[in-house]
Amino acid sequence: MANYNKVTQNMLRELKEIIGERSVWTSPEKMEPYSHDAVTGEKYVKYPEAVVLPGNAEQVARIVKLANRNLVPIVPRGAGTGYACAAVAHEGGLILSTEKMDRILEFDEQNMVLVVEPGVRTSEVQKAAQEKGYLYAGEPSSGDSSFIGGNVATNAGGLKAVKYGTTRQQVLGVQLVTPEGELVTLGGKLKKDATGYGMTQLIVGSEGTLGIITKVYLRLMPQPQQVMDLLAIFPSSAAAIGMVAKIMQTGITPVCVEFMDNRGIRCVEDFLGEKLPHSDNGHYLIVSVEGDHETVLEEQCMAIDELCAENGSLAVLVADPAKIWKARKSFGEANRARSLIFSAEDIVVPMSRIADVVEKLSELGQKYNMTIHCVAHAADGNIHADIMKEELPLEVWNRQLPLIQNEIYQFVYSVGGKLSGEHGIGYKRLELMEKFANPVELKMMRAIKKALDPNNIMNPGKIFRLE
Amino acid sequence: MANYNKVTQNMLRELKEIIGERSVWTSPEKMEPYSHDAVTGEKYVKYPEAVVLPGNAEQVARIVKLANRNLVPIVPRGAGTGYACAAVAHEGGLILSTEKMDRILEFDEQNMVLVVEPGVRTSEVQKAAQEKGYLYAGEPSSGDSSFIGGNVATNAGGLKAVKYGTTRQQVLGVQLVTPEGELVTLGGKLKKDATGYGMTQLIVGSEGTLGIITKVYLRLMPQPQQVMDLLAIFPSSAAAIGMVAKIMQTGITPVCVEFMDNRGIRCVEDFLGEKLPHSDNGHYLIVSVEGDHETVLEEQCMAIDELCAENGSLAVLVADPAKIWKARKSFGEANRARSLIFSAEDIVVPMSRIADVVEKLSELGQKYNMTIHCVAHAADGNIHADIMKEELPLEVWNRQLPLIQNEIYQFVYSVGGKLSGEHGIGYKRLELMEKFANPVELKMMRAIKKALDPNNIMNPGKIFRLE
Numbered sequence: 001m002a003n004y005n006k007v008t009q010n011m012l013r014e015l016k017e018i019i020g021e022r023s024v025w026t027s028p029e030k031m032e033p034y035s036h037d038a039v040t041g042e043k044y045v046k047y048p049e050a051v052v053l054p055g056n057a058e059q060v061a062r063i064v065k066l067a068n069r070n071l072v073p074i075v076p077r078g079a080g081t082g083y084a085c086a087a088v089a090h091e092g093g094l095i096l097s098t099e100k101m102d103r104i105l106e107f108d109e110q111n112m113v114l115v116v117e118p119g120v121r122t123s124e125v126q127k128a129a130q131e132k133g134y135l136y137a138g139e140p141s142s143g144d145s146s147f148i149g150g151n152v153a154t155n156a157g158g159l160k161a162v163k164y165g166t167t168r169q170q171v172l173g174v175q176l177v178t179p180e181g182e183l184v185t186l187g188g189k190l191k192k193d194a195t196g197y198g199m200t201q202l203i204v205g206s207e208g209t210l211g212i213i214t215k216v217y218l219r220l221m222p223q224p225q226q227v228m229d230l231l232a233i234f235p236s237s238a239a240a241i242g243m244v245a246k247i248m249q250t251g252i253t254p255v256c257v258e259f260m261d262n263r264g265i266r267c268v269e270d271f272l273g274e275k276l277p278h279s280d281n282g283h284y285l286i287v288s289v290e291g292d293h294e295t296v297l298e299e300q301c302m303a304i305d306e307l308c309a310e311n312g313s314l315a316v317l318v319a320d321p322a323k324i325w326k327a328r329k330s331f332g333e334a335n336r337a338r339s340l341i342f343s344a345e346d347i348v349v350p351m352s353r354i355a356d357v358v359e360k361l362s363e364l365g366q367k368y369n370m371t372i373h374c375v376a377h378a379a380d381g382n383i384h385a386d387i388m389k390e391e392l393p394l395e396v397w398n399r400q401l402p403l404i405q406n407e408i409y410q411f412v413y414s415v416g417g418k419l420s421g422e423h424g425i426g427y428k429r430l431e432l433m434e435k436f437a438n439p440v441e442l443k444m445m446r447a448i449k450k451a452l453d454p455n456n457i458m459n460p461g462k463i464f465r466l467e
Numbered sequence: 468m469a470n471y472n473k474v475t476q477n478m479l480r481e482l483k484e485i486i487g488e489r490s491v492w493t494s495p496e497k498m499e500p501y502s503h504d505a506v507t508g509e510k511y512v513k514y515p516e517a518v519v520l521p522g523n524a525e526q527v528a529r530i531v532k533l534a535n536r537n538l539v540p541i542v543p544r545g546a547g548t549g550y551a552c553a554a555v556a557h558e559g560g561l562i563l564s565t566e567k568m569d570r571i572l573e574f575d576e577q578n579m580v581l582v583v584e585p586g587v588r589t590s591e592v593q594k595a596a597q598e599k600g601y602l603y604a605g606e607p608s609s610g611d612s613s614f615i616g617g618n619v620a621t622n623a624g625g626l627k628a629v630k631y632g633t634t635r636q637q638v639l640g641v642q643l644v645t646p647e648g649e650l651v652t653l654g655g656k657l658k659k660d661a662t663g664y665g666m667t668q669l670i671v672g673s674e675g676t677l678g679i680i681t682k683v684y685l686r687l688m689p690q691p692q693q694v695m696d697l698l699a700i701f702p703s704s705a706a707a708i709g710m711v712a713k714i715m716q717t718g719i720t721p722v723c724v725e726f727m728d729n730r731g732i733r734c735v736e737d738f739l740g741e742k743l744p745h746s747d748n749g750h751y752l753i754v755s756v757e758g759d760h761e762t763v764l765e766e767q768c769m770a771i772d773e774l775c776a777e778n779g780s781l782a783v784l785v786a787d788p789a790k791i792w793k794a795r796k797s798f799g800e801a802n803r804a805r806s807l808i809f810s811a812e813d814i815v816v817p818m819s820r821i822a823d824v825v826e827k828l829s830e831l832g833q834k835y836n837m838t839i840h841c842v843a844h845a846a847d848g849n850i851h852a853d854i855m856k857e858e859l860p861l862e863v864w865n866r867q868l869p870l871i872q873n874e875i876y877q878f879v880y881s882v883g884g885k886l887s888g889e890h891g892i893g894y895k896r897l898e899l900m901e902k903f904a905n906p907v908e909l910k911m912m913r914a915i916k917k918a919l920d921p922n923n924i925m926n927p928g929k930i931f932r933l934e
Binding site: 108109110111112113133154155157161162165166168169178182183184185186188189190191192193194195196197198199201202204205206210221222223225245248249250251252253292293296346348349350351352377379380381382416417418419420421422423424425433437438440441442444445447448450451452463464 | 575576577578579580600621622624628629632633635636645649650651652653655656657658659660661662663664665666668669671672673677688689690692712715716717718719720759760763813815816817818819844846847848849883884885886887888889890891892900904905907908909911912914915917918919930931
């Protein structure tokens with residue numbers, strides 16, 4: 001660990017001069033919510049030395065300059081809905097929360113660009129777009145609570161990535177405070193840009209290690225007029241997953257293709273206290289199509305329906321969107337209710353290998369006698385496998401989890417996959433990252449980090465270690 | 468300039484050991500085509516000390532290691548169709564041509580990924596995709612001759628970026644030889660990836676300054692079944708350009724929206740010896756829509772037609788695609804025939820500011836008594852303004868060009884624009900880059916370059932200077 005300094009009384013005084021007395025917190029009660037993110041487990045909890053809540057980019061820049069000068073770590077943080085402990089101050093220092101920077105700054109209809117501060121909730125961005133007939137296509141499952149700045153920092157994926165890509169594809173530019181406290185705008189309202197390196201795209205997904213995002217330029221598109229959801233139910237996970245490539249080969253590009261395995265369905269059913277269709281033995285594929293022409297969508301749904309029937313579906317239902325999305329989005333919460341401690345894996349593989357991964361997970365679950373619930377953003381090759389602790393004694397869990405993860409990721413990397421499709425590495429997956437990532441790629445990432453953050457004060461100890 | 472070494476006899480011998488006698492060229496006749504790209508003008512010509520033509524990635528890695536150890540610059544080069552002199556050895560050393568690495572390695576239909584070597588022509592990539600019913604959506608105007616590696620290195624734009632984005636959006640991964648000669652695969656057949664920094668996207672558009680691309684993973688999509696082209700003709704450039712935002716607001720997303728001004732149309736007409744419609748006073752907007760349903764496309768074309776008529780179009784014709792695209796794609800060649808020396812600007816601005824830029828260009832053309840022909844990828848905000856030397860004496864041209872460019876880019880940056888939408892910076896725009904780019908952003912780019920290429924041997928003197 002680098003030789004960081006502690007936050008001194010003097011530094012607190014300076015912080016208060018910059019943002020005011022009431023925006024600098026040091027009491028444990030107020031800092032508790034900032035001591036963790038959505039990951040459960042005592043070993044991930046760490047209190048910062050102080051939480052600061054600036055109101056604008058200039059204040060952020062002054063705070064970062066102060067931290068950099070004093071060699072105090074600084075951790076940018078959105079809503080704390082992350083699944084990788086990226087926004088927790090594991091090396092001490094300051095948490096900089098963007099929650100007061102929550103304004104929609106500009107709705108530029110002509111250029112179809114929305115300019116927002118980082119602390120705007122994702123759902124507020126979606127709503128603002130929708131109200132004027134546009135679509136903001138980023139849709140992480142946590143959208144009701146997550147901040148857009150966090151979406152950008154983690155390159156959040158979600159439910160519409162099949163058709164529209166992840167957050168990366170929605171970001172045209174960012175305003176950034178660099179680790180040395182300089183303010184810079186990268187990109188902007190430009191649909192194209194070949195003016196030097198793609199810096200905006202380097203910042204997207206860098207998990208707050210290369211600077212603090214203080215403004216985001218988001219791409220909007222026309223709001224599709226119609227959406228239809230199908231729920232196709234299969235007697236085995238292999239049959240459900242096998243459909244995905246077949247659907248994608250039809251020429252139809254659905255807006256989402258979600259898989260839920262039977263264990264996950266039952267767990268959600270228990271959690272919601274609601275009967276779900278074919279929950280005794282069914283595995284789900286939820287397919288949504290969006291467009292402007294009802295007849296076209298109906299045609300697409302019929303084609304998908306027929307294809308599923310030919311491939312052994314138990315049923316294909318025109319889904320009640322409220323009910324089915326509630327079930328899908330409750331997956332994480334339901335698992336947590338079943339087992340407060342669980343490990344949410346975020347495997348990503350080439351789409352064609354999902355079935356192999358699901359099979360491998362089932363095999364390993366048996367081998368280690370651990371329950372694993374799966375959902376997948378199936379057309380993206382992104383599998384959320386929640387490994388449940390349940391009744392396992394903590395020491396067994398702590399011993400077994402790295403063993404099963406090791407086997408999982410050996411397999412995942414052997415089929416061209418990676419550690420994370422959309423949750424990021426943060427603190428939680430750092431050991432796995434250092435073990436499984438290509439060493440040359442890691443060296444390149446470390447070199448970039450050192451180049452842009454010479455004092456290693458910006459969210460240190462995340463993604464990889466520097467020493 | 469750094470203290471580079473010259474290519475010695477000893478080094479040539481080693482190069483021949485790696486790739487064979489016949490793949491190392493030093494004769495001026497053979498090297499002439501490698502002494503320039505598509506940019507005309509003596510001052511941009513520079514012969515390398517040798518041209519090397521490796522046949523695979525391992526050979527590339529060995530050559531780069533050798534160059535790095537000997538402090539000899541190395542310049543990766545595709546088909547040499549660039550407009551920024553990025554693939555010319557202005558600091559001496561080696562040109563590494565990828566022309567022998569021209570294999571399509573894998574057509575993975577299930578994952579809709581095409582894996583190719585860098586020396587495959589863009590049109591070959593398009594053709595390979597099309598033959599199996601897929602679309603490769605990159606479509607630079609130079610596609611018949613450009614290599615896919617060059618497209619990736621420059622983040623080539625082109626005619627379909629409105630709907631599908633630039634080359635950046637088509638690239639899922641690259642295999643790269645780093646400036647220190649290490650071979651690494653970044654990304655792969657993954658639709659999503661949150662496993663550390665977005666390294667693939669940093670390499671895209673880095674103009675060969677951060678390594679040599681030896682393999683590319685390209686995203687395919689379903690081939691749309693139908694395409695319709697409209698040619699809308701307006702009595703003024705302002706009227707034509709004013710239509711662009713209106714069309715985009717309808718909710719229709721065309722696959723391309725191209726603008727040609729009257730001067731450009733007449734120049735092309737002369738060049739082709741073919742009468743073009745309304746060439747006496749017309750300004751063109753070419754709008755294409757793609758999709759699977761003829762009735763939907765017809766509906767869209769009718770809506771666009773009506774909208775143009777309401778906004779003063781002289782005519783809206785269902786375009787003869789062969790004729791109209793030939794005219795559009797002949798723009799550069801026609802200008803070159805008119806004036807061997809001309810400066811092809813690649814301005815990019817927020818879409819809403821194109822009309823202002825075109826007006827400014829017209830005003831500056833009059834002020835400096837220089838002819839400027841314009842086409843624009845209008846919905847992308849990307850304007851190609853060809854400033855013609857014609858009969859101007861060379862010393863007047865050389866004196867005036869920087870003056871008019873200075874005024875152009877002062878205006879462009881004042882409206883949120885940048886130097887290059889798709890051609891890149893290379894050697895040609897380096898002075899303008901250092902003058903107009905944000906100094907903090909430039910500092911970040913330089914820091915990354917130094918971090919990844921400590922000896923500054925990989926295509927030095929491009930985009931920015933290091934000293």
